[in-house]
Amino acid sequence: MSNTGHPATSWYAATATPFGPLPALDGEVTTDVCVVGAGYTGLGAALELASRGVSVVVLEAAQVGSGASGRNGGQVHMGQRNDQAWLEKAVGRDDAMALWKMSLDARSHLSAVIAEHAIACDFTPGMIHARHKPGGEGEDLDHIAFMAARYGYHELEPIEEDALSEELGTGVYHGGVRDNGGGHLHPLNLAHGLARAALSKGAVVHERSRAREWRREGGRIVVETAAGRVICDQLILTGDGYLDELAGGQARARVMPINNFVLATEPLGERAETIIRSNAAVADSRFVVNYFRKSPDGRLLFGGGENYRPGFPADLPGFVRRHMLKVYPDLADVKVTHAWGGTLGITVHRSPYVRELAPGVRTAAGYSGQGVMLAPWFGKLLADAALGDTGGVELLSRLPTPPFPGGRLLRWPLTVAGLSWYALRDRL
Numbered sequence: 001m002s003n004t005g006h007p008a009t010s011w012y013a014a015t016a017t018p019f020g021p022l023p024a025l026d027g028e029v030t031t032d033v034c035v036v037g038a039g040y041t042g043l044g045a046a047l048e049l050a051s052r053g054v055s056v057v058v059l060e061a062a063q064v065g066s067g068a069s070g071r072n073g074g075q076v077h078m079g080q081r082n083d084q085a086w087l088e089k090a091v092g093r094d095d096a097m098a099l100w101k102m103s104l105d106a107r108s109h110l111s112a113v114i115a116e117h118a119i120a121c122d123f124t125p126g127m128i129h130a131r132h133k134p135g136g137e138g139e140d141l142d143h144i145a146f147m148a149a150r151y152g153y154h155e156l157e158p159i160e161e162d163a164l165s166e167e168l169g170t171g172v173y174h175g176g177v178r179d180n181g182g183g184h185l186h187p188l189n190l191a192h193g194l195a196r197a198a199l200s201k202g203a204v205v206h207e208r209s210r211a212r213e214w215r216r217e218g219g220r221i222v223v224e225t226a227a228g229r230v231i232c233d234q235l236i237l238t239g240d241g242y243l244d245e246l247a248g249g250q251a252r253a254r255v256m257p258i259n260n261f262v263l264a265t266e267p268l269g270e271r272a273e274t275i276i277r278s279n280a281a282v283a284d285s286r287f288v289v290n291y292f293r294k295s296p297d298g299r300l301l302f303g304g305g306e307n308y309r310p311g312f313p314a315d316l317p318g319f320v321r322r323h324m325l326k327v328y329p330d331l332a333d334v335k336v337t338h339a340w341g342g343t344l345g346i347t348v349h350r351s352p353y354v355r356e357l358a359p360g361v362r363t364a365a366g367y368s369g370q371g372v373m374l375a376p377w378f379g380k381l382l383a384d385a386a387l388g389d390t391g392g393v394e395l396l397s398r399l400p401t402p403p404f405p406g407g408r409l410l411r412w413p414l415t416v417a418g419l420s421w422y423a424l425r426d427r428l
């Protein structure tokens, strides 16, 4: 695993509510459930378990929220990662309907947890999907009509090209769709808030406590760290892009880590008023998505660019700035004050990988860049399954998540070739 711990150059780390440090595990503890990973998935699981009076110990290799959960674009996307038409083809209409309902539950859960635990994460409603190529209005209108008629979802509205230019303060897009169900938030504050909520309900969270291995011993599960061990009945393995050997070969063959990057500009002052006037989050239709939004103090937070190898670009601010200037050439004189990267897990079809890996051992990973809304809920579903209600995990397990071609050794070169081709296509 690389790039762990909060990046020193992250605007989120610089502005987060103070949190921790929490003590590392030292010695042997016994608990009902052990959770590995303190991102949204692990914390969502811990909060659910502790709220139901179940003893739970979370082991985090670095710090709470220092994986993708504290580094992401903060964009709250509605639905599953795959759209409903794709899901209907992949898993049939009944499961697709159930997956849509699951995503609505995830959205309600996120709002409820933020409200109940007074999580100060600046949730702001509104999400815009912008088309980067001409054409496509017809498909968007069909999608809006399909979602209204089949799923009763009425939060989508078309935006014409001129109106979108006025809204965003850039003429590079060709219209799009506003989703009033989506939004954006401060991702690290969400992670800290989830951790505080779980701790308040009695969960135990250890930072700097990497789980090195797990095994069965006398009918129970033993999880080892460098300085201690957790003895438990059920194990929840999270990790997304930071998922390591612990989850085993099946998971590692299906979830591949890639890196993605974000910058923050200096506060834009009055210029901020002409950029994203409605203060929505924006994501464009490129394969390597550009996503952006404003911070409460009027900065542009812009995510763009990926790489497919361990390690980040040497000039990270310059790397993301090039993407930003293609969308906002007028910001050439603006200083980039922060830039950071994070690692996320992707799968072949971009469906999350959710499985019972062995009796009592479950995982959810491979959100493919869409975990802010889903991951806390998937954590809850893993907790439900640990307590015997396996319906949600079984439904998600039916999503197709084939191994990457080429096996463990060849998957990087083959997938990088594939991903690079798609990235090139964006530029055509």
Ligand SMILES: Cc1cc2nc3c(=O)[nH]c(=O)nc-3n(C[C@H](O)[C@H](O)[C@H](O)COP(=O)(O)OP(=O)(O)OC[C@H]3O[C@@H](n4cnc5c(N)ncnc54)[C@H](O)[C@@H]3O)c2cc1C
Binding pocket: 001, 004, 036, 037, 038, 039, 040, 041, 042, 059, 060, 061, 062, 063, 064, 065, 066, 067, 068, 069, 070, 071, 072, 073, 074, 075, 076, 077, 209, 210, 211, 212, 238, 239, 240, 241, 242, 243, 244, 246, 260, 261, 262, 291, 303, 341, 342, 343, 344, 364, 365, 367, 368, 369, 370, 371, 372, 373, 375
């Ligand atoms: C740059 C970037 C931008 C993104 N933008 C968005 C966005 O705008 N909207 C959206 O919905 N999603 C976005 N995502 C994806 C989203 O952040 C993830 O889907 C989500 O955070 C996954 O949460 P998680 O808890 O599963 O994993 P993570 O938050 O990555 O947490 C995994 C944790 O597991 C720990 N861990 C791993 N192995 C071990 C071990 N052996 N022992 C102990 N601990 C371990 C790691 O240290 C880490 O803290 C983005 C991701 C990145 C990187």
